[in-house]
Every structure is written in C-alpha cells, then in structure tokens.
Amino acid sequence: MSATEQPALSDVVVIGGGIGGVSLAYELAGDRRVTLLERESTLAFHTTGRSAALFLETYGNSTIRALTTASRDFLVNPPDCFRSDLLTPRPLLQFAATGRGNALEAMYTDVSRLTPDAQLISPTDACTFFPPLRPELIDCALYEPHSMEVDVHALHQGFVGGLRQRGGRIHT
Template sequence: MTSPDIIVIGGGIAGVSLGYELADDHSVLLLERESTLAFHTTGRSAALFLETYGNLPIRALTTASRSFLENPPFDAELLSPRSLLEFARPGRSDDLRAFYDEISALTPSAEFLTEPEARELFPLLREGYAESAIYEPGSMEVDVHALHQGYVRGLRSRSAEIRTTSGIVGLTRTENEWTVTLADGSTVAAPIVVNAAGAWADSIAESAGVPTIGLQPMRRTIFMVGAPDDVDTSRWPTVSDIDEAFYIKPEGAQFLCSPADETPTPPSDARPDELEIARALDEINDATTLNARHVRTSWAGLRSFVADRTPVVGFDPEADGFFWCAGQGGYGIQTCAALARVGAALVRQQPIPADVSARGLEVEHLEVGRLR
C-alpha cells in the first residue's frame, strides 16, 4: 500500500478499533513501533467493563459500547459476568449516595446497599469497614485479547495493511498530504494521519510540529495474591472503595489486585511500584479478612489522561489532516467500540452517532480546542 487514504499510528485498542471502522470505506495503513501489537497498555488491562466508571462522557461511551461487545461482528465471546461492588467507608455514605443518584440515569440496574448486603456479596469484607455500597450487577469482564484480535482480523478482512516495527521519526505536511518518515528511512504518505499512539501521542504531535494536548501517562500497578483454599469465588464481585485506594477482582484461585495508583510517568515500558503494592496489601488486609502476605506476580501499565480526563478525538484545528484519538485513560477497553464509531464519524465530517449523542456525549467533550 503506497498511498493509503489514512495512516493510523498505534496498534493498541484505540488504533485497531478506529482503523477497523475507517477501513469500511477508506484504505488504511496502520503503523506500530513495537514488534507486536498491543504491547503496552492494551495488553496489560485489568479487563473490566464498568458502566458506572468515569465521568459522563466516559459513561456515555461505555454504555454505548455494550451492544457491540455483547454481539461483535467477529467470531468471539468477549464478555463474561463479573459484577462490581463499590463501597463507602464510615462517613462517606452521603458521597456514595450522591454518586449513585448521578449514575442511575445511564445504569438503572445499579443498587444502593447496606453493609450487611455488601458482605453477603463479598464475604471477606471486614465487618464495620464499609458503611454502604453500590452494586452494579451488569458489569462484566472483557476478553481483551479476543477483542483486540477481532479488530485486527476485521482490519485485514477490509484490506487494511498493518506494519509492526515501524517507529516514526518525523511527519511533514506538504500540499494535501502527510509524509511519515519511519526509523528505517522509508516514507509513506496519506491525506489523513490518525494519532492513536497511546502514551506517545504527544511525542507524535511534536514530531509533526503540532501543538501537544498536555497528555500525562500515569502508571497503574497490578498484582496477584492467592484466594482462600476451598472457597468458590467465581460469582463474587470485583470490590473497590469510592476513594479508589485499591480494588480486588476474583480470578479463579487468585485475586487480581491493584493499589489504583496514578503516578505521573514518562511514556515507557512501565514497571510495578513495590511501595504501592505494599500499601495496597495493607489497605486490602484492613478492609478484608484475606490476610494476604505473598504476591505471586505483578506488572504495570500506563493510563494516559489530559486535564479533564476525557478522550481527545477529532481533527486538530491547527494542522490539516491531523486527527487525534488519544487520552483514553483507563477506559480504553470498555469505550473502544463506541469511541471508534464516533471517531470514524468525525473523520467523515458526520455527526456523532445518534445512540451515543442520546446518552449525553457532545463533540465539545472530545474536541482538541477545549484544551488550548
């Protein structure tokens, strides 16, 4: 492919999902700097679909993504049940109630629970630690690998080209197209460049001479501990507190845990923070009777945010043909289906899809200009 309509930079979930939607009526070339796709953030996700998570634009995108994830256009089972229990410590029930009132419009299945009701759902929760809770019965686990690979197969079925080990060293705008120079000295060109480079999106903008958006990657650590012997946790919910000091998700004979840390970090191959793991273990052992002492394995990923913690999707008003799809934070997996449709509509100069706008999402929430 020597002259595609669109070059997509980044092979994580943002790039492959938007590329898939665009490849329906455009020729697409996707470039990935690593030797494999989804090497960084996408491949290290905690894989949750939570309709009550994030601000209003995030919740709108998440709820609008459910139907795609339930019935994808490729052969894969993407979702499995994993409810969510979010609790408030003593003195925080009023804040939790206010949050419940806020989310109920888009997630009417959510329930406000007392402490005994919460402990019925997650028996390890220590008595007296939680004052109240929100239960989200419709939250799910996502098979991230199947989702990403489904989009990759879909891209190829639509005749898109995918190139790995294709780091970018420069982008220049000449007449009506962008010329992208790769690390091996070769070049490719297209009228539109989509910047879906995750934590490196601002670096790509700098290479193109485009003003940055203040993107800040944040490290998020995850670790595994053993579950109690002879206890079936398969129907237990993921547990978090309203202040996001930690979360716990049952995974067979183990629990996936996180300190829910957000440590500002340069774009990099993130490594787990041992001090945050130790803090989270203390928090988890205070909140539950798990008494975890040994960490079986750990890893980390990057969640990249702009100032208002809402994705940046749209053409840059200061650079013709330069399209942003960045700043998904920790919501990229659960919002990708709707966000890709929104992004494709904006590339085509069309309105946001009606089912997404009906949930309260507006172009102004996503456009680049709000940050400058």
C-alpha cells in the same frame, strides 16, 4: 518492489497498534484504504497487551459512562470478525467506609440514570456478596450486577482480523 511496481496507496495512515489504533483503523477501513503503522515488532505491546479491563457503566465521569453504555451493544453483539465472546459477567461491589457514605450515595444518584440496574445496598447486604466485609466499618455499598470483564485480547484480535478482512494493511 520492482522499478515498475507502484507503492500501495492509502487514504488514511493510523499510527499505533494498540486497541485505539486498530479499532480506529478497522472502522475507517470500511470505506477507505487504511495502513496501520506500529513501531514495535508486535501489536499491542504496551498497555493494551497488559490490560485488565472491566465493563463498568458506573465508572468515570458522565461522558465516560455514556460512552461505556453506548458501547454495550457492540461488545455484546460484535461483528463476525470477532471469533469469541468479548464479555464475561463480573458483578462489581463498591463500598464506602464509615463517614464516606454520602459520596457513594451521590455517585449512585448520578449513575442510576444511565445504569438503572445499579443498586445502593446496606452494609449487611454487601456482606452477603463479600463475607469478609465488616458491616460496622462501611456506610453503604453500590452493587452493579451487570458489569463485565472484557477479553482485551479477543477484542484487539477481532479488530486486527476485521481490519485485514476490509483490506487494511499492517506494518510493524
């Protein structure tokens, strides 16, 4: 920078180049000047870079499940800066070992409000989805037919590209 050049100003500085930092920076850059700072030499070096992510509307407490459900439309229909599909169908089967069926039934009652596609199924039905299961060793199963795998790299890179399109700056 020359002696007469002014440093770039930012309204917001976001620290951290993982999925949390870049998604926040992307959103804020819609109407603010944003700078993203990352200590590492590359973005998403730590947990984002190693994430195996599933979109599960039955996972977590009621707040997490509500946030997951609310994010479905964004992930299914992302903005143009996301250049590939973010989700791939990956149905999920959870099962309760003998004596643990009540816990899974209670979970089903709770999650079915937000996830009406979730199904409580019999041990025999569970074995049709996963034949190595032994029906005599489980009480019941929870099948989530519309759970999906999240392409974490595509999601992260979409936010990075979108941040740059919105004029955001990234410093590693």
